Amino acid sequence: MSSVTLTVNGRTVTADVDPRTLLVDFLRTNLRLTGTHVGCDTSQCGACVVHVDGRAIKSCTTLALSCAGSQVTTIEGIGTAAKLHPMQEAFREHHALQCGFCTPGMIMAGIDLVNRKGAKVDEHTIREELEGNICRCTGYHNIVRAIETGAAGMAAMKQAAE
Amino acid sequence: MTDQGIGASVKRKEDLRFITGKGQYVDDINRQGQSYAIFVRSPHAHANIKGIDAKAALAAPGVLAIFTGEDLAADKIGGLICGWMIHSKDGSPMKAGPHPALAQGKVRYVGDHVAVVIAETLDQAKDAAEKVAVDYDVLPAAVDPAKTQRSGQPQVHAEAPNNTVYQWHLGDKDAVDAAFAKAAHVTKLDIVNNRLVPNAMEPRAAIGEYDSGTDNLTLWTTSQNPHVARLVLSAFVGIAPEHKLRVIAPDVGGGFGSKIFIYAEETVCIWAARKINRPVKWTADRSEAFYSDAHGRDHVTTAELAVDKAGTILALRANTKANLGAYLSTFASSVPTYLYAPLLSGQYNIPAIYCEVDGVYTNTTPVDAYRGAGRPEATFVIERLVEVAARETGRDPAEFRRQNFITQFPHQTPVIMAYDTGDYAACLDKALAMADYKTFGQRKAASAAKGKLRGIGFSAYIEACGIAPSRAVGSLGAGVGLWESAEIRVNPVGTVEVLTGSHSHGQGHETTMAQIISSKLGVPIDSVSIVHGDTDKVQMGMGTYGSRSGAVGGSAIVKAAEKVIAKGKRVAAACMEVEEDQVDFEAGEFSARGTNKKMTFGEVALQAYVAHKFDPEKIEPGLKETSFYDPKNFTFPSGVHIAEVEIDMATGVTKVDRWTAVDDFGVLINPMIVEGQVHGGIAQGVGQALLEGARYDETGQLVTASFMDYGMPRAADVPSFNVAMTNTPCPSNPLGVKGCGEAGAIAAPAAMVNAITNALGHEGIAMPATPQAVWRAIQKMPRKAAE
Numbered sequence: 001m002s003s004v005t006l007t008v009n010g011r012t013v014t015a016d017v018d019p020r021t022l023l024v025d026f027l028r029t030n031l032r033l034t035g036t037h038v039g040c041d042t043s044q045c046g047a048c049v050v051h052v053d054g055r056a057i058k059s060c061t062t063l064a065l066s067c068a069g070s071q072v073t074t075i076e077g078i079g080t081a082a083k084l085h086p087m088q089e090a091f092r093e094h095h096a097l098q099c100g101f102c103t104p105g106m107i108m109a110g111i112d113l114v115n116r117k118g119a120k121v122d123e124h125t126i127r128e129e130l131e132g133n134i135c136r137c138t139g140y141h142n143i144v145r146a147i148e149t150g151a152a153g154m155a156a157m158k159q160a161a162e
Numbered sequence: 163m164t165d166q167g168i169g170a171s172v173k174r175k176e177d178l179r180f181i182t183g184k185g186q187y188v189d190d191i192n193r194q195g196q197s198y199a200i201f202v203r204s205p206h207a208h209a210n211i212k213g214i215d216a217k218a219a220l221a222a223p224g225v226l227a228i229f230t231g232e233d234l235a236a237d238k239i240g241g242l243i244c245g246w247m248i249h250s251k252d253g254s255p256m257k258a259g260p261h262p263a264l265a266q267g268k269v270r271y272v273g274d275h276v277a278v279v280i281a282e283t284l285d286q287a288k289d290a291a292e293k294v295a296v297d298y299d300v301l302p303a304a305v306d307p308a309k310t311q312r313s314g315q316p317q318v319h320a321e322a323p324n325n326t327v328y329q330w331h332l333g334d335k336d337a338v339d340a341a342f343a344k345a346a347h348v349t350k351l352d353i354v355n356n357r358l359v360p361n362a363m364e365p366r367a368a369i370g371e372y373d374s375g376t377d378n379l380t381l382w383t384t385s386q387n388p389h390v391a392r393l394v395l396s397a398f399v400g401i402a403p404e405h406k407l408r409v410i411a412p413d414v415g416g417g418f419g420s421k422i423f424i425y426a427e428e429t430v431c432i433w434a435a436r437k438i439n440r441p442v443k444w445t446a447d448r449s450e451a452f453y454s455d456a457h458g459r460d461h462v463t464t465a466e467l468a469v470d471k472a473g474t475i476l477a478l479r480a481n482t483k484a485n486l487g488a489y490l491s492t493f494a495s496s497v498p499t500y501l502y503a504p505l506l507s508g509q510y511n512i513p514a515i516y517c518e519v520d521g522v523y524t525n526t527t528p529v530d531a532y533r534g535a536g537r538p539e540a541t542f543v544i545e546r547l548v549e550v551a552a553r554e555t556g557r558d559p560a561e562f563r564r565q566n567f568i569t570q571f572p573h574q575t576p577v578i579m580a581y582d583t584g585d586y587a588a589c590l591d592k593a594l595a596m597a598d599y600k601t602f603g604q605r606k607a608a609s610a611a612k613g614k615l616r617g618i619g620f621s622a623y624i625e626a627c628g629i630a631p632s633r634a635v636g637s638l639g640a641g642v643g644l645w646e647s648a649e650i651r652v653n654p655v656g657t658v659e660v661l662t663g664s665h666s667h668g669q670g671h672e673t674t675m676a677q678i679i680s681s682k683l684g685v686p687i688d689s690v691s692i693v694h695g696d697t698d699k700v701q702m703g704m705g706t707y708g709s710r711s712g713a714v715g716g717s718a719i720v721k722a723a724e725k726v727i728a729k730g731k732r733v734a735a736a737c738m739e740v741e742e743d744q745v746d747f748e749a750g751e752f753s754a755r756g757t758n759k760k761m762t763f764g765e766v767a768l769q770a771y772v773a774h775k776f777d778p779e780k781i782e783p784g785l786k787e788t789s790f791y792d793p794k795n796f797t798f799p800s801g802v803h804i805a806e807v808e809i810d811m812a813t814g815v816t817k818v819d820r821w822t823a824v825d826d827f828g829v830l831i832n833p834m835i836v837e838g839q840v841h842g843g844i845a846q847g848v849g850q851a852l853l854e855g856a857r858y859d860e861t862g863q864l865v866t867a868s869f870m871d872y873g874m875p876r877a878a879d880v881p882s883f884n885v886a887m888t889n890t891p892c893p894s895n896p897l898g899v900k901g902c903g904e905a906g907a908i909a910a911p912a913a914m915v916n917a918i919t920n921a922l923g924h925e926g927i928a929m930p931a932t933p934q935a936v937w938r939a940i941q942k943m944p945r946k947a948a949e
Binding site for chain 1: 173174176177178179180181182183184185186187189190192285361362363364365413414415416418447448449667668669670834835837838839841842843844845846868869870874875876877878880882883906
């Protein structure tokens, strides 16, 4: 067992883990943060996407130990039911989810996409950038709309903060 | 319509928990003292098990138990069942081999369950499973459904000679032969409907728990129909009687058919939980999902269409080999028979149809219902035949369809179905306008100027949803009824709980069913809770599949709501001191005709429970009503989809440039949700046409067993969709709804292949039309078209 300390959704946590423990299992099993999902075993589906130090990563192929000292943000850390993140709000507004299983990863990937590509990201870019996130329910049509709207909402939020 | 009632695109009530990561899927649930199960699976497609040595595994750290098929047999645990009896054309019942939850002496496909290892932690179970030594005597495998019936092929089950489960037929062969004999033109196609892996994003999972104090068992499982699971596990598998077994299907992350069935894994988890007196949890990884979730489609068909000189369809003939895999899954037998051949009339007036289907065993994963289940296969046959017949006889494919559309309703087809209503030309006209069909030639020329091919393809599909009535499906061999239940509990404060036997795993029932209540009882949707997926709460139900929840489950809710209103009127009449037949109910208010007396729904609910103002001899206290609704007929959604593709001749990459869908689902409860269902269905159909295909090698190894090897449609593979509706209300249910869940997946493959072959100028391509396949097909193009 090895000791690891990292910050998850603003809270510093220390735990003894088996060195082979994946970040997703650490989040789901040790911290009971079950909003981050596992949909595959080949790093393809993106249901496990979280942010580590502000960048989207696939927590199913990241060792918890490799995140020592890092800031990890999960779907539970971006907004609350009372105060949703603009991307969460946009997913609800545009009916961009059905079964909800891929949704946390989609939202985290969507936020990262906007952080990297800007608020005026176009449909083509959104579709290309979602290459690592699979949804079986929605046909992506409404996810694309949601990310466009979420991007605008994130820009407005940033402006308000400045 | 209220602003939240039937017809309103209200935002989904369930979304808040999903977008904040608060959903509760089976793998998110953890029970005190739970242990973890890992299945030892066969690496061979076909082998005798000479021995299983678990000594080293049993001694591994944390291992609690290892069980094999012998342990299940010793406890008299029965095999998994197929719940639909099909009779062959000679009258004999289908020939099925046993389907043990853990193998007994023989394995029949890669991934077949040999043993289960249960340990304190998941890692310990995985490590120990590696130590289970299985001595296999490997046998040759029967893999190809087109060849499996030939003599000399390996036999999957001794009970089914020549690997033939049944040889079934439907229709009038003599009438069809006579029609073909006088046809001016016959179109003949060899069709492969490719095998698909459902791949709901949530892998299957199960937790079994035993309470030794009460002798009660609880199973959490990723199920589309927990009551059917309880029924099968109780009555057939023999886990426990129904009153001692609770099955809970909480949030379920997509199903598409694959979570209808009762599988080995949940059977073993719930049995083992009592055996070791500990909760037992199992969650599939994606590789396990690929080889253990029931697959879909996998038909090999020869089909012919007879047409007269004037372009009128005379008859259709089809012969299909349907691959059922190595065991008969829960509803496998019905999919290529009664869910397939009765749809072969499509939207057309076809006087004579004859279809033969051989259901065959192979050493592959079991095949069962997948989004559309039989109806996509039928639609692909008829819509490819019609398109090609139009091309071969020099007719416009849209107008050839129109010429043969059914226009009078009700319409009795020669293959069981009595279509109740529809307006096929209205869908076609709207779709042609939305797709700018008239200017397609200009777009084709523009593509050609860029050195690209452009094609347009139609698919005018019909679907049969809400399979019913129970009496009719029973006469066709179904082992269950296909009604649905609803219980409406009105609380004393006027809020409403609706217990439904339908199950939501993405469909949005918590919203749409609350909208039905809002329309009928006049209460806001926030005052309505939809309760589903728990056999201890909902007494009985048949679950969600076949686009049945609106038409059947929703109608049950309407029937129960009508009973609530009737009881409410009696309570209101007593309270307002008027005659019962004087009371009207509208928009949440009871009023006494000819007076100014009125009571709100909430006031009446309270009076029903305090019971101060009526005679208990005449009116029972309380306000709770139940309905079991059995529809009179199937529903028949229909529509026209038009795909337009552009193909890069150098790479063979097909870009879906435009998609037009015009569907007639009858009355829409929530148009936003309906459109979402259409989008998702189209993407799955485009996936089947362009990307998806489960492939086995000649030894029976599944070579497409991960998202690296199996092409799932991703965001860049599909366009934004141009979706619209027409509406001919369904006459056979009180809502007028038809069902929308499968339409896109049914319509899309034929539209795609028709578009690609239109671009290529020849019919020589099969699904999936991968870039490699399309590139090869480009090389076979007629020279003029290719230049």
